[in-house]
Amino acid sequence: SQTIHQWPATLVQPVGSPLSLECTVEGTSNPNLYWYRQAAGRGLQLLFYSVGIGQISSEVPQNLSASRPQDRQFILSSKKLLLSDSGFYLCAWSTLDRALFGPGTRLTVT
């Protein structure tokens, strides 16, 4: 069966600091991978998706970036965090008929 790992689970970072959130997938190959953000009191926003190594599509322009250095690894980064980057970040993997989500990372920017 497929599983998704995300770390860290929680993170508190000051404004202006860098960010690196990592997601890895097990039990599948060449998955479609996604980063979603869930801000407090708001729904899920698709940030990035990737259909393969080195292939990243950005859905929302912002100060975040994503990379896919390996088939089952997806990284979300920022050079300088903003207060508005606070939220719950979810990595996901999708097949034809569903999306499987990781446990999420709760990011608080202070």
Next chain:
Amino acid sequence: AQSVTQLDSQVPVFEEAPVELRCNYSSSVSVYLFWYVQYPNQGLQLLLKYLSGSTLVKGINGFEAEFNKSQTSFHLRKPSVHISDTAEYFCAVSKGTSYDKVIFGPGTSLSVIP
């Protein structure tokens, strides 16, 4: 491009009462439809999905949803809610082709009142 609308951001309902959470989508092509639930401080869990076939789909925890192509809707229903159903519910859509991204609605917060 697809989009998903959930008209009710918050739905309070008394325990053992029925509930309907509304979802409408827009797409020019055939779609797959999903409902996900997020319990407090937890990740997302698939409730049910419509891919093809019968328009009435039954999911976990007594929930069901009906796909209505003419109204482009996929409303979620439960005949009698429990306190444990208090959660955030997300409707989602993906194109009916292989490996397309899943787009989520803004979510509906269901609060079950004892």
